[in-house]
Each structure stands twice: as structure tokens, then as C-alpha cells.
Amino acid sequence: MNELAALRREGAKSSKATPGAADFLRETYLESEAHGRVVLRELAQRLGVSAPAISRMAQRLVQKGYLKREGACGLELHESGRRVALKSLRKTRIFEVYLVQELGYSWDQVFPLAVSSSHHLDDELIERMWIKLNKPLRCPHGDAIPTRDGHMEQIESVRLSDATAGTQGTLSHVASHDPELLRYLTTLGLLPGLPIQIVSRAPFGGPIRVRVQVGDAPKKFENEHVIGKELAGVINISIAPGKS
Numbered sequence: 001m002n003e004l005a006a007l008r009r010e011g012a013k014s015s016k017a018t019p020g021a022a023d024f025l026r027e028t029y030l031e032s033e034a035h036g037r038v039v040l041r042e043l044a045q046r047l048g049v050s051a052p053a054i055s056r057m058a059q060r061l062v063q064k065g066y067l068k069r070e071g072a073c074g075l076e077l078h079e080s081g082r083r084v085a086l087k088s089l090r091k092t093r094i095f096e097v098y099l100v101q102e103l104g105y106s107w108d109q110v111f112p113l114a115v116s117s118s119h120h121l122d123d124e125l126i127e128r129m130w131i132k133l134n135k136p137l138r139c140p141h142g143d144a145i146p147t148r149d150g151h152m153e154q155i156e157s158v159r160l161s162d163a164t165a166g167t168q169g170t171l172s173h174v175a176s177h178d179p180e181l182l183r184y185l186t187t188l189g190l191l192p193g194l195p196i197q198i199v200s201r202a203p204f205g206g207p208i209r210v211r212v213q214v215g216d217a218p219k220k221f222e223n224e225h226v227i228g229k230e231l232a233g234v235i236n237i238s239i240a241p242g243k244s
Helices: 002-013 019-035 040-047 051-063 079-101 110-120 123-132 179-188
Strands: 067-070 074-077 168-174 195-201 208-212 223-227 235-239
Touching: 019 040, 019 051, 019 074, 019 079, 019 110, 040 051, 040 074, 051 067, 074 079, 079 110, 079 123, 168 179
Parallel strands: none
Antiparallel strands: 067 074, 168 195, 168 235, 195 208, 208 223
8 A cells, every 4th residue: 555655745736738629638648649740730639629720739848848839730748748648648548458458448449538538537446456557567459558657668569561571479458449350469469568460471571471379289370361552551569589
């Protein structure tokens, strides 16, 4: 219970951002991680709101010291904004794990539920969930869960679309929350944590042939699939040493 007592002390000292601001800062952080620079119109697409609404929210958060402008249309997180973003991301991803492990949801269902609901959950409740779940490090999609003190593990991985033939590794994470895409990956057995091998690549951006492990049998790479370029672009793999 010492961890929870420390959390209560931290919460008493911290200033809280509104749920809307936390969502905005979380998506700003994710956009910056994915693309390096955050452009307002791309952020509007991520959040599903109009460009004028995004501009107004950005201006308010700049005034509050969470963000700073980068050029005419760009944004960058201040350290205070980064802390809020990672706290929101931690809540979202822990709640995703809880929905899958404790309530039986599938990984294609949990992201919209967690995004819309997790910021309403008490900080201590989220930490109790995390402890109950045996302190997971990854969400169901394979993404890292930020630590309570704001550290984000950097996952060493490459996109499947960039991996060479003969590469062996583990499917690390999937950079998409598209339910239809995730359901399709489920049917192929392409899930985070499973061993994967690139058998061959067609030239000029053609399809990639992969093998994946089935079950826990000693024999590996039993199922073989052909993956198109678009799908391969959202699948990330951690390469086994000496297997690239």
C-alpha cells in the first residue's frame, strides 16, 4: 500500500488539467512521437474535431503553459504538458489491459472505451488496477505503458515493411486502433508477443511473406501469410539478436 499512499501525496500537490485538455495533450504527444512535428490540421483529424476548435484549444493550452507554438501551424509540448499527456496515456493503457484481462473484451474493442472513460477514473483506482493486473508494461496493442513518474520505455523495433527477408523477431506492437484491421490480424494470428519470421519480400514495395508461431509448441513459425505493404506499415517487430 506504500505505492498508493505515495500516489495520494502526489495527487494532493498536482494541478489537474481538464479531461478535454488531457485528451488534447495526449494526442499531441502521440502525434509528435509518430511524426516528429505536430501540425494542427493533423491533430484535428486525430481528435475528430474542426480545425478552428483545435486552434482555440491549442491557444488556451499555450496560455496555461502546457504547449508552445512551433512556427505558424505547429505545436510542441512543454514539460508540464508532457507530464499531463503521459499520465493520461498511462490511464488509457492500464484501463485497456483491465478491459481485456478482467472483463473479457477483445483488443479491437478497448481503445475507444478507454479513451472515453479512463480520464473519469480516480488516479488511485487506476493504480489499484495496475497492481491487480501484476503491473503490466504494455497495453493489449503492445505499446509501452508510461511509468507513474512519467518515464516512457523506448521500444526498439522496426516496421515489418522495412524488415529484410530472413529477419526473425517478435511482433512488438501494432500502430493502429482500427477495429477491422485488428480483427483481421487476430484471424491471422498476428498478435503482440508472438515470434515472427520474414520469409521473403516481393520487389518494388510488393507483398511480404511471413511465418508466425502457433501455440506453445517447440516447433516455431507454423502459419504462413502474405502481408500487403499498407498492413506491413503498421506492424512493428523487435528483432532477435543476430537474426536481421
